[in-house]
Amino acid sequence: MIICHCMGITDRQIAAAVDWMRAADPETVITPGKIYRALGKRADCGGCMPLFLDTMRNCASLGPATTIPSSQTIPYLGTGASHEGRPRSHRLSERSAAV
Numbered sequence: 001m002i003i004c005h006c007m008g009i010t011d012r013q014i015a016a017a018v019d020w021m022r023a024a025d026p027e028t029v030i031t032p033g034k035i036y037r038a039l040g041k042r043a044d045c046g047g048c049m050p051l052f053l054d055t056m057r058n059c060a061s062l063g064p065a066t067t068i069p070s071s072q073t074i075p076y077l078g079t080g081a082s083h084e085g086r087p088r089s090h091r092l093s094e095r096s097a098a099v
Contacts, residue, residue, distance in 0.1 A: 003052055004044075004048040004052060006043075006044035006045055006047075007036075007042070007043075009039060009041060009048075014055050015055075015061075017035045017038040017039055018030055018035065018062055019059070020038065021034060021038060022062070030056070030062060032049065032052055032056065
């Protein structure tokens with residue numbers, strides 16, 4: 001089944017990349033970026049990422065130590081939260097360009 005239409009990545013390629021990385025180094029943390037690099041490709045639009053992550057989670061060799069959190073476990077920052085730990089006043093995009 002095709003997982004990423006932009007790059008033409010299938011579920012079998014993802015499973016093969018996970019198996020290859022796990023065989024090369026059993027302690028490595030497997031991420032989507034590492035899988036893309038192992039396949040000689042890179043993410044384009046990101047529309048496939050939910051299906052890509054589900055496919056990764058279903059790989060038997062992924063292992064319990066490298067489980068990827070689902071989107072429900074990632075806390076929502078909301079409107080009043082800081083961005084990357086910085087208060088709103090320190091965002092580069094909101095600084096004036098006057099020199």
